[in-house]
Amino acid sequence: MYHYNAFDRAFVAERSAQFRAQVERRIDGSLTEKEFKPLRLMNGLYLQLHAYMLRVAIPYGTLNSAQMLQLAMIAERWDKGYGHFTTRQNIQYNWPKLRDVPDILDALAEVGLHAIQTSGNTIRNVTADHFAGAAADEVADPRPMAELIRQWSTDHPEFQFLPRKFKIAVTGSPNDRAVTAAHDIGLRIISRGGDIGYCVLVGGGLGRTPMIGKVLADFVPEADVLPYLESIVAVYNLLGRRDNKYKARIKITVHETGIDEIRRLVEREFTARKVAFTGIDQEWLAGIRAQFAPPVFERDAAAAFNATYAAQPAFRAFVDTNVAEHRQPGYAIVSISLKSHGATPGDATAAQMRVMADLAKTYAHDELRISHEQNVILPHVPKRHLATIHAALHRADLATANIGLISDIIACPGMDYCALATARSIPIAQEIATRFEALKVEHDVGPLKIKISGCINACGHHHVGHIGILGLDRAGAENYQITLGGDGTEDAVIGARAGPGFGAREIVPAVERLVFAYLDLRTSPEETFLDTYRRLGMAPFKAALYGRGEASVNAA
Amino acid sequence: MPRPFTPKVVTASALLEGDVVYMTPDNRWSRYLAEAEVIEYEPHAQIRLLDAEMQPDQVVGPYLADVRFGANGPEPAHFREAFRMKGPSNYAHGKQEQA
Numbered sequence: 001m002y003h004y005n006a007f008d009r010a011f012v013a014e015r016s017a018q019f020r021a022q023v024e025r026r027i028d029g030s031l032t033e034k035e036f037k038p039l040r041l042m043n044g045l046y047l048q049l050h051a052y053m054l055r056v057a058i059p060y061g062t063l064n065s066a067q068m069l070q071l072a073m074i075a076e077r078w079d080k081g082y083g084h085f086t087t088r089q090n091i092q093y094n095w096p097k098l099r100d101v102p103d104i105l106d107a108l109a110e111v112g113l114h115a116i117q118t119s120g121n122t123i124r125n126v127t128a129d130h131f132a133g134a135a136a137d138e139v140a141d142p143r144p145m146a147e148l149i150r151q152w153s154t155d156h157p158e159f160q161f162l163p164r165k166f167k168i169a170v171t172g173s174p175n176d177r178a179v180t181a182a183h184d185i186g187l188r189i190i191s192r193g194g195d196i197g198y199c200v201l202v203g204g205g206l207g208r209t210p211m212i213g214k215v216l217a218d219f220v221p222e223a224d225v226l227p228y229l230e231s232i233v234a235v236y237n238l239l240g241r242r243d244n245k246y247k248a249r250i251k252i253t254v255h256e257t258g259i260d261e262i263r264r265l266v267e268r269e270f271t272a273r274k275v276a277f278t279g280i281d282q283e284w285l286a287g288i289r290a291q292f293a294p295p296v297f298e299r300d301a302a303a304a305f306n307a308t309y310a311a312q313p314a315f316r317a318f319v320d321t322n323v324a325e326h327r328q329p330g331y332a333i334v335s336i337s338l339k340s341h342g343a344t345p346g347d348a349t350a351a352q353m354r355v356m357a358d359l360a361k362t363y364a365h366d367e368l369r370i371s372h373e374q375n376v377i378l379p380h381v382p383k384r385h386l387a388t389i390h391a392a393l394h395r396a397d398l399a400t401a402n403i404g405l406i407s408d409i410i411a412c413p414g415m416d417y418c419a420l421a422t423a424r425s426i427p428i429a430q431e432i433a434t435r436f437e438a439l440k441v442e443h444d445v446g447p448l449k450i451k452i453s454g455c456i457n458a459c460g461h462h463h464v465g466h467i468g469i470l471g472l473d474r475a476g477a478e479n480y481q482i483t484l485g486g487d488g489t490e491d492a493v494i495g496a497r498a499g500p501g502f503g504a505r506e507i508v509p510a511v512e513r514l515v516f517a518y519l520d521l522r523t524s525p526e527e528t529f530l531d532t533y534r535r536l537g538m539a540p541f542k543a544a545l546y547g548r549g550e551a552s553v554n555a556a
Numbered sequence: 557m558p559r560p561f562t563p564k565v566v567t568a569s570a571l572l573e574g575d576v577v578y579m580t581p582d583n584r585w586s587r588y589l590a591e592a593e594v595i596e597y598e599p600h601a602q603i604r605l606l607d608a609e610m611q612p613d614q615v616v617g618p619y620l621a622d623v624r625f626g627a628n629g630p631e632p633a634h635f636r637e638a639f640r641m642k643g644p645s646n647y648a649h650g651k652q653e654q655a
Contacts, residue, residue: 027571029613047616049640050650051574080649095649098572344646415636416644424639426646476634 001062001367002147002291004112011155012109015116019043020102027098042122044115045101048419054093054101055118056108060128060146060170061089061370061377065361068368070111072353078104083353085338085346087410087461088167089127089370090118094417116154121162123153123233127169129178130371133294134333134379136325140189140196142170142178144289145225148281152226159233163240164248166233167205174490179372181213181492182206182464184250185232188490190219198225202232202262203254206458210494211251214259216266222285224270227277231269235262294328294380295365301330301382308387318390321401321443326379332386334364334378335371336393337400337408341437345411345429346374355396359389372461373410375403406448406515407433410461414454414471415478421454423471423478423504428452431508436515445515448529451486464488466530467514468495469507480507482514484541485533496538498545510545517544562622564601565592565630566608567640568615576640576651577615579608585615587651589641590629595620 004012019039026036040046044055056071063071071091075083078100079093086092096104108114117124126146133141149168153159159166171178172189180186186201197219204213220228236250239257254262309316324333336356339345348356356376360368363385369377381389393399402408409432412418414425429452436442451465455472462468468483479501486495502510515529521540522532533541566579577585578592586592595601601620608618622633632638643650 033612033616047569047574049636050576050643080647094644098574347646415639416646424645426644430646473636478635 012114016105016109023102041119044118048417051095054096056091056115057118057125058089058370059150060126060143061130063368064366065357067111068353068357072350074104074107076350082347082349085370085374087372121164123159123166126150129171129173130369130377131333134326135173136327137175138173139191140172141292142172144292146170147288148285162237163242176490179488186213192219197221203251205249205251206463208456210463212492216263223282226281227274228270231266231273234269235265297328298382303384305383315387315390318401322403330383332381332383334381335403336376336398337402338375339408340397340400341407341433342430344426345409352396404447405442406436406445410451412453412460422473423454425452425454432511435508463494478504498542513544514541561598564595564620565623566604566618567621568618571614571616594630
């Protein structure tokens with residue numbers, strides 16, 4: 001993985017020192033809140049419902065054990081002993097005090113992390129497939145390009161005041177685990193006749209106007225990617241609307257301007273900008289790529305795995321659900337669920353972070369990933385260590401075998417923490433998980449993605465949930481709308497609204513009715529919820545939710 | 557007929573901790589809604605909000621929040637304010653921790 005060089009270290013240290021002085025000047029009254037707010041947001045510091053919140057970037061979700069240990073130390077020393085991993089592969093601390101934040105930033109800098117551009121109308125943390133460099137289906141590791149984009153976009157002088165925030169995701173696999181179609185720019189690495197190139201999607205996004213990204217260029221050679229990205233952002237920077245923040249994202253620009261006109265403008269811009277790229281970016285990329293060389297894989301990595309798998313049912317269940325195929329024979333990818341039934345999705349205690357860090361360092365080539373689904377991944381695990389890892393995870397309440405199942409729910413912080421939220425998300429997720437655990441049908445139901453957002457901004461990706469739940473304030477009460485049929489993969493689809501919303505007490509029974517309707521409707525256990533929905537459409541699910549012809553009965 | 561004025565309190569976030577605070581009748585900032593000044597007259601509410609905005613060394617983002625009268629003084633009129641008064645529902649953190 002990438003390690004900071006002297007330039008990176010000096011840059012981050014300088015930014016931290018600047019922020020320390022800014023905090024001092026805010027506290028002594030030299031800066032008003034109006035002056036200070038953009039400065040703190042540039043450093044990832046929000047003011048939320050109960051406290052400040054610090055959002056720390058985890059570039060493309062990749063961490064080593066030292067970084068994870070530092071995140072644990074910060075959680076314990078300056079927060080309440082835990083951190084919240086988010087759908088943008090970041091970590092958020094919910095309780096820092098203003099005076100402590102400069103010290104936290106210094107602690108982050110010690111391990112090559114920062115909170116720069118985790119807020120504001122800038123290019124945000126670049127996200128990537130959490131199985132990058134390990135997935136069996138991968139064309140190429142997306143992280144070298146993601147790191148190049150991070151370096152290019154960090155403090156890019158032209159792009160510090162964009163019309164609105166700007167999110168880029170990169171995948172190197174045909175199975176899109178990075179939701180690239182729901183980003184301002186999505187990059188998909190593809191191979192054409194042996195040549196590596198990038199399919200560039202633009203104008204995707206969720207929020208109040210959800211849109212699936214459109215293909216702007218189907219094959220951009222690697223050497224052209226950075227000038228091409230710069231051209232897109234430059235076109236958007238001039239064309240994007242600044243009169244209305246709800247219409248300021250590039251998805252609206254693309255929608256209003258038309259993809260063909262955007263393509264023409266980008267290509268004209270590209271011609272001019274390409275000449276300024278003298279090849280230095282490609283030299284940098286080669287240097288970065290060398291740092292992402294695969295680990296030295298061991299031989300006979302699977303020794304004794306099959307015998308243990310056959311002998312231990314709990315271990316077998318964990319492997320069947322939480323372990324994915326690795327590109328290297330004898331290796332596996334382990335997904336550690338941060339969704340034990342009834343827990344807060346995405347939260348990990350400092351002790352749990354230390355367990356995961358120690359496992360990565362001892363058994364798994366010192367690498368961890370944060371997934372946009374709010375779980376932690378050990379990407380390179382010799383299968384012979386899986387049983388030991390499972391036992392250690394079990395002791396730390398981290399061995400829940402539910403990856404991709406109904407209780408593996410994405411939930412934004414919602415109104416328990418977020419100042420923008422219109423309703424709570426976390427208790428709904430907790431209740432759904434505990435309800436289906438009690439019913440003991442989770443494994444029978446099979447793959448089912450529930451995603452919950454506590455407001456229309458859709459941080460919980462509800463539009464691309466097979467079952468999406470959106471929490472709203474309706475006449476002074478929490479109310480939850482259901483969408484069905486969303487899909488965040490390479491075949492991305494925005495879910496359709498099922499009908500009127502449900503009150504906080506009615507939403508979990510409504511989800512239960514949906515799931516039992518699916519069990520009745522499916523042709524076989526192999527037909528997933530999403531398959532069944534696609535085959536039958538909304539009608540039978542709507543009937544399960546509202547009763548036939550009684551769509552208004554449950555309306556709150 | 558103008559709509560009757562809903563009683564209000566001035567609330568904000570404390571500058572150093574970000575904690576929810578309420579303005580008291582004697583110009584302090586209290587962590588407890590029970591100690592808040594309940595304002596029943598709109599012009600007075602605007603004046604008290606201006607008073608709060610003059611204290612940027614202590615608080616951030618003051619605003620007027622609706623309350624109603626309960627057995628123990630003012631109570632939040634909206635669930636958002638109820639969460640602010642108590643803390644998050646997933647952990648006993650925030651004000652419920654200090655209570």
